[in-house]
Amino acid sequence: xxxxxxxxxxDLPLTANTSYMLVKHYVLDLDVxxxxxxxEGSIVLFFETGSQYRKTSSAGKExxxxxxxxxxxxxxxxxxxxxxxxxxxxxxxxxxxDFAVSGKEEEAASDxxxxxxxxxxxxxxxxxxxxxxxxxxxxxxxxxxLDCCDLSVLKVEExxxxxxxxxxxxxxxxxxxxxxxxxxxxxxxxVHELVTLPADRWKEQLYYFSHCSQxxxxxxxxxxxxxxxLEIRKSGIQTPADFPHAIRIWYKTKPEGRSVTWTIDQSGxxxxxxxxxxxxxxxxxxxQEPPIALSTWQASVRTAAGFVVLMSGENSAExxxxxxxxxxxxxxxxxxxxASTFTIAVGCWHEVKQQSFKQKAAIETNSECSLPSSQTDxxxxxxxxxxxxxxxxxxxxxxxxxAVIPYxxxxxxxxxxxxxxxxxxxxxxxxxxxxxTLGTHPFSRLDVLIVPSNFSSLGMAxxxxxxxxxxxxxxxxxxxxxxxxxxxxxxxxxxxxxxxxWTEEWISExxxxxxxxxxxxRAQQQLSRDEIKxxxxxxxxxxxxxxxxxxxxxxEELQVLRPKKESTGEFxxxxxxxxxxxxxxxxxxxxxxxxxxxxxxxxxARTIGEVSYLASLRKFVVKFHGxxxxxx
Numbered sequence: 004x005x006x007x008x009x010x011x012x013x014d015l016p017l018t019a020n021t022s023y024m025l026v027k028h029y030v031l032d033l034d035v036x037x038x039x040x041x042x043e044g045s046i047v048l049f050f051e052t053g054s055q056y057r058k059t060s061s062a063g064k065e066x067x068x069x070x071x072x073x074x075x076x077x078x079x080x081x082x083x084x085x086x087x088x089x090x091x092x093x094x095x096x097x098x099x100x101d102f103a104v105s106g107k108e109e110e111a112a113s114d115x116x117x118x119x120x121x122x123x124x125x126x127x128x129x130x131x132x133x134x135x136x137x138x139x140x141x142x143x144x145x146x147x148x149l150d151c152c153d154l155s156v157l158k159v160e161e162x163x164x165x166x167x168x169x170x171x172x173x174x175x176x177x178x179x180x181x182x183x184x185x186x187x188x189x190x191x192x193x194v195h196e197l198v199t200l201p202a203d204r205w206k207e208q209l210y211y212f213s214h215c216s217q218x219x220x221x222x223x224x225x226x227x228x229x230x231x232x233l234e235i236r237k238s239g240i241q242t243p244a245d246f247p248h249a250i251r252i253w254y255k256t257k258p259e260g261r262s263v264t265w266t267i268d269q270s271g272x273x274x275x276x277x278x279x280x281x282x283x284x285x286x287x288x289x290x291q292e293p294p295i296a297l298s299t300w301q302a303s304v305r306t307a308a309g310f311v312v313l314m315s316g317e318n319s320a321e322x323x324x325x326x327x328x329x330x331x332x333x334x335x336x337x338x339x340x341x342a343s344t345f346t347i348a349v350g351c352w353h354e355v356k357q358q359s360f361k362q363k364a365a366i367e368t369n370s371e372c373s374l375p376s377s378q379t380d381x382x383x384x385x386x387x388x389x390x391x392x393x394x395x396x397x398x399x400x401x402x403x404x405x406a407v408i409p410y411x412x413x414x415x416x417x418x419x420x421x422x423x424x425x426x427x428x429x430x431x432x433x434x435x436x437x438x439x440t441l442g443t444h445p446f447s448r449l450d451v452l453i454v455p456s457n458f459s460s461l462g463m464a465x466x467x468x469x470x471x472x473x474x475x476x477x478x479x480x481x482x483x484x485x486x487x488x489x490x491x492x493x494x495x496x497x498x499x500x501x502x503x504x505w506t507e508e509w510i511s512e513x514x515x516x517x518x519x520x521x522x523x524x525r526a527q528q529q530l531s532r533d534e535i536k537x538x539x540x541x542x543x544x545x546x547x548x549x550x551x552x553x554x555x556x557x558x559e560e561l562q563v564l565r566p567k568k569e570s571t572g573e574f575x576x577x578x579x580x581x582x583x584x585x586x587x588x589x590x591x592x593x594x595x596x597x598x599x600x601x602x603x604x605x606x607x608a609r610t611i612g613e614v615s616y617l618a619s620l621r622k623f624v625v626k627f628h629g630x631x632x633x634x635x
Contacts, residue, residue, distance in 0.1 A: 013586050013587075014581040014582060014583050014584060014585055014586065015281060015282065015581060015582040015585025015586050016231050016579070016581050017150060017292045017293045017574075017579060017580045017581060017582065018148050018149075018150055018231050018232040018292075018579050019148055019149055019150050019232075019290075019291035019292060019293055019296065019578060019579065020053075020146070020147070020148045020577035020578050020579060021053055021291050021293050021295055021296050021577075021578035022053045022054060022055030022574075022576060022577050022578035023052070023053040023055055023145070023147075023243040023577060023578070024050045024051075024052065024053050024147050024243050024246065025050060025051050025052075025053045025054075025291070025295075025296060026048050026049070026050055026290070026291045026296055026298050026342075027049050027050065027051050027198040027298055027299070027339075028048075028049040028198060028212055028298055028299050028300060028301075029046055029047070029048055029049075029288070029290070029298060029299075029300040029301075029302075029342070030046065030047040030049075030212055030213065030215075030216035030300070030301055030302070031044070031045075031046050031288060031300065031301070031302035031303070031304070032044045032045050032046070032047075032216065032302075032303050033045075033302065033303070033304050033305070034304075034305045034306070035275065035304060035305070035306040035310070035312075035349050037265075037273045037275070037306075037307070037310075039258070040258035040265045040275075041255045041256050041257065041258060042255065042256045042263070042275070042287070043254070043255030043256070044253075044254075044255075045251050045252060045253050045254070046251070046252050046254070046288050046289065047162060047215070047216040047249065047250070047251045047252075048149075048249070048250055048252070048289075049194050049197065049198055049212065049215075049248065049249050050194065050246075050248040050249070050250075051194075051195065051198055051248070052243050052244050052248075053243060053578065055576060055577070055578065143241040144236045144237070144238065144239070144240060144241060145236060145237075145240055145241055145242055145243055145245075145246050146234050146235070146236050147234070147235040147236065147243075147246060147250075148232050148233070148234050148235075148577070148579070149232065149233045149234075149235070149289040149290060149291060150231065150232060150233075150285040150289070150290055150291060150292040151228060151231070151232055151233035151285050151289040151290075152230065152231055152260075152261070152262075152282055152285045152286045153256070153257050153259065153260035153261055153262070153285075153286035154228070154233075154254050154255070154256060154257065154260070154285075154286060154288075154289065155254060155255050155256075155257060156226060156228055156233055156252060156253070156254045156289070157253040157254055157255070158223065158252070158253040159223065159224040159225075159226045159235050159250060159251070159252050159253075160220035160221070160222060160223050160224060160250065160251050160253075161190075161220065161221050161222050161224060161237070161247040161249070161250055161251075162190075162215065162216070162218050162219075162220060162221070162247070162249040162250060162251050163186075163190065163218050163219050163220065163221035164190055164193055164194065164215040164218050164249050165186060165189055165190050165193060166218050166219060166221075167211070167214045167215050167218050168214070169211075169214070170193060170211065170214075170215070173192075173193045173196040173197060173211075174189065174192075174193060186221075187245065187247070188245075190247070190248065190249065191244070191245075191247070191248040194248040194249050195248070197211055197212065197215070201392060202337075202392045202393050202394050202395070203394070205337045205393070205394050209301055209335055209337070212301060213301060215249060216251075220251060222237075224236065224237050224247070224250065225237070225238065231285075233252075233289045235250065252289050254288070254289065256286060256287060257286070260286035260287070261280045261281075261282050261286050262277060262280050262282060262283065262284050262285065262286035262287040263275050263276060263277050263278070263280075263286070263287055263347070264276060264278045264457065266455050266457050267455065268350055268351065268352075268415040268455045269415040269417050269418055269453075269455065269456060269473060270351070270415040270416045270417045272350060272351040272415070273350070273351075274348070274349060274350025274351065274352075274455060275347075275348075275349050275350070276346075276347065276348035276349070276350070276454060276455070276470070277345070277346050277347055277348070278454075278457075278458060278459070278463075278470075279459075279460065279463045279470075281585055281586055281590075281591065282586075283342070283343040284342055284343055284345050287345070287347075288342075288345075290342035291342060292341075292342060292343060293341075293574065293578060293579075293580060294341045294343075294501055294502065294503055294504075294505060294631055295503070295574075295578070295631065296341065296342065297339035297340060297341060297391065297631075298339055298340070298341075298342065299335075299336050299337055299338070299339055299340075299393075300335070300336055300345065301333070301334065301335035301336075302314060302316070302333070302334050302335070302347075303331055303332070303333050304331070304332050304333075304334075304347070304349070305325065305329055305330065305331045305332075306329075306330060306332070306349055307328060307329065307330075308324075308328050308329065308330050309351060310330070310349055310350060310351060311349070311350065311351065311352045311413065312332035312334075312347070312348075312349050313347070313348045313349075313352065313413060313450055313452055313468060314332075314334040314345075314346060314347050314348075314468070315334075315336070315344060315345060315346040315347075315465040315466040315467050315468050316334025316335055316336055316467060317334075317335060317336050317337060317338075317446075317447055317448070317467060318333075318334060318335060319409070319411065319448060319450075320332045320333055320334050336466060336467075337393055337394050338393050338394070338395075338445075338446075338466070338629070339391060339393055339629075340466055340498070341501060344465050344466055344498060345465075346463075346465035346466075346468055346470075348452055348454065348468075348470070350415075350455075351415070351416075352413035352414065352415065352452065353413065353414060353415070353416050353419055354411055354412065354413055355412040355413065355414055355419050355422040355423050355426070355427060356423075357423075357427060358423060388628070388629060389626060389627065389629070389630060390628065390629025390630050391629070393629070395628075395629065396443055396444065396445060396446075396447065397443050397445075397625065397628060402443055402444070402447070403442070403443045405438075405443075405444060406434070406435045406438040406439070407431045407434045407435050407438070408434060408444045408446070408447060408448055408449055409447075409448045409449070410430050410431070410434070410448065410449040410450070410451065411448075411449075411450050411451070412426055412427055412430070412450075412451045412452075412453075413450065413451070413452045413453070414452070414453040415453065415455075418453050418473060418476065421476040421477075422453060422476070425476065425479065425480050425483045426451065426453075426471075426476070426483060426487075428480075429480060429483055429484045429487055429526070430449070430451065430487065432484075432526040432528075433484060433487045433488050433491055433522055433523070433526050434449070434491060435525075435526070436488070436521075436522040436523070436524075436525035436526040437488070437491050437492065437494075437495075437518075437522050439525055440518065440521055440522060440525065440617060440620075440621075441495050441518075441620065441621055441624050442621050442624065442625070444494065445494050445495060445498065445499035445628055446466055446467050446494055446498075446499075447467070448467055449467060449468070449469065449491075450467060450468045450469070451468075451469045451471060451487075452468065452469070452470055452471070453471055453472075453473055453476070454470045454471070454472065454473075456473055458470065458472050458473075459591070460472065461474060461475060461486050462475070462486050462487075462489060462490045463490070464490040464491070464493035464494065464497065464498065464515075465498070466494075466498055469487070469490045469491070471483075471486065471487070471490070472486075475487075484523055484526060484527075485519055485520075485523050488518070488519045488522035488523045488526065489515050489516065489518075489519040490515075491522065492514065492515040492518040492519055492522060493511060493515050495514075495518075495624055495628070496510065496511055496514035496515055496518070497510075497511030497512070497514075497515060499624070499628045499629060500623075500624065500627050500628055500629075500630065500631075500632060501630075501631045501632070502631065502632065502633070503572050503631035503632060503633050504567065504571045504572045504580075504633060505582045505585070506565065506566050506567050506571065506582060506583045506584075506585075507564065507565060507571060507633060507634050508596045509564045509596040509597075509599060509600035509603075509634075510600070510632065510634065512596050512597040512600060513596065513597060513599065513600015513601050513603060513604055514600065514604065515597075516546075516597045516598070516600065516601040517600070517601050517604040517605060517608075520539050520542065521613075521617065524538075524539065543605065546598050546601060546602075547598075547602075549594060549598060550594075550595065550598040550599065550602070553593060553594065553595050553598070554595070557589070557593060557595070558589075560584065561584060561587065561589070561590055561593060561595065562595045562599075564596060564599055564600070564634070565634060566583040566584060567583050571633060571634070572633045
């Protein structure tokens, strides 16, 4: 039975059973409705069978069934939702800038979807009794569990990807020789072929993901929602290997959902954005939250003209007009990341651009003279990457020489002048200083957005995008620069290298706090070594006082860097776990993990020498980028 947790004081549950089914790619197709304060549409998830099931199935499938049986017994009394909705009323075709679908194909797909939805309405779907029919099924139906909260799930269906034009190339693969020709097995094998394409075929992979996401449904799936989860099953399917590996979920967010905030910007215009909620993105889309569920994604987001959609995507999206007054924005990522790093901000943002030749010249000069601090960086890059296969910048010769990646700045109209005065000049300096310290930038571009005044932090980093508080602008170049350096450091520590267990947040925040000083020292080329040292000593003193005050005035259990101690990184057989104290209200205001981590790293650097220590960090980045690590 699902535990009812107090969201003000308890641990955050990660309920997804990633050991049995592991999501590899998401395709989101969403509409932003400012009038009703909801985001609605569909998400298609592509899965691989999880490691735990593959392990147990080789020795017999009975062991991995016990968890499903127990869940089924506990939840047998709960209703299973099988609403009959007309999908055509809430779906619109995805538009792709890079992977366009021809008008003829769109029309055919639309017709298929319409027919399918009409048939679904006409056919009676099984009642709630069937959700866990112990007597008929012997409790053996497999349950797919996703992390989900504050969402209205309307419908879940299997996707008939075998109907996609051109997909035959995957069915003709030599690997499929002798595979059962049953439609379900064929569809799952196609998904396997698609998600395991080599990295140099990533564009083709995204192309087929987008087409598969628009394929018609081929049968509704039973589902039930709880406080923290969405549970899905297909009647008669008893193992993860036989469960549909491509499913579509129709849903909409709730205005009170805790993953995004609906507000107005500093110019009084409506906007919505992900503000770094303790519950992450589970109130934005159903997902697998555990960090181990590294996945890629692509998203098409429609909104009214006049609004700009920014996301944590690799491409600098340009809007496509679908009809009068409606624009579509398309983003994608090819580097697998945890679902918690997905970020979106929709508002009447304005791009801040350089206005004077002097500023442009400064940037060009800075870019030209920004070289790695050690030529041995290039020798290290020749090592084989240790992560799962993806188009990695550390293996790209051009990326390895790029001191300043392309960047853009967005802000409400009333803050554009302040952004131009400080922020635009600081970004290339800080990016160049980061490159000189750690080498290759893990991400190919950067957007910086000044978020609304209700943002509770000074900054937040996500892949390809940084949110900054308006509070850093009046502080001049120092406050703005140090915060920018902190968030840029997260590209390496927190994003490219993530914590395998979220309770070890010091791995992200401690390193970012330590590197913030290193980056900022290198960005301030006009200061002498003594001035830099004095600045850093003063900051260390202020941090020490802040840490002392927190240790004296907070619960001891919240001060521990590894609250799960020897069980850090462990999870249940299904893959479920908890984030210790993840929902403690006071925790989001504490900096103890930032500061303890900072002083630990500062001590190490002073013990072996800063130059040697930074050299070891560069080696660490080369070895562990694209992977999850523990303190050990």
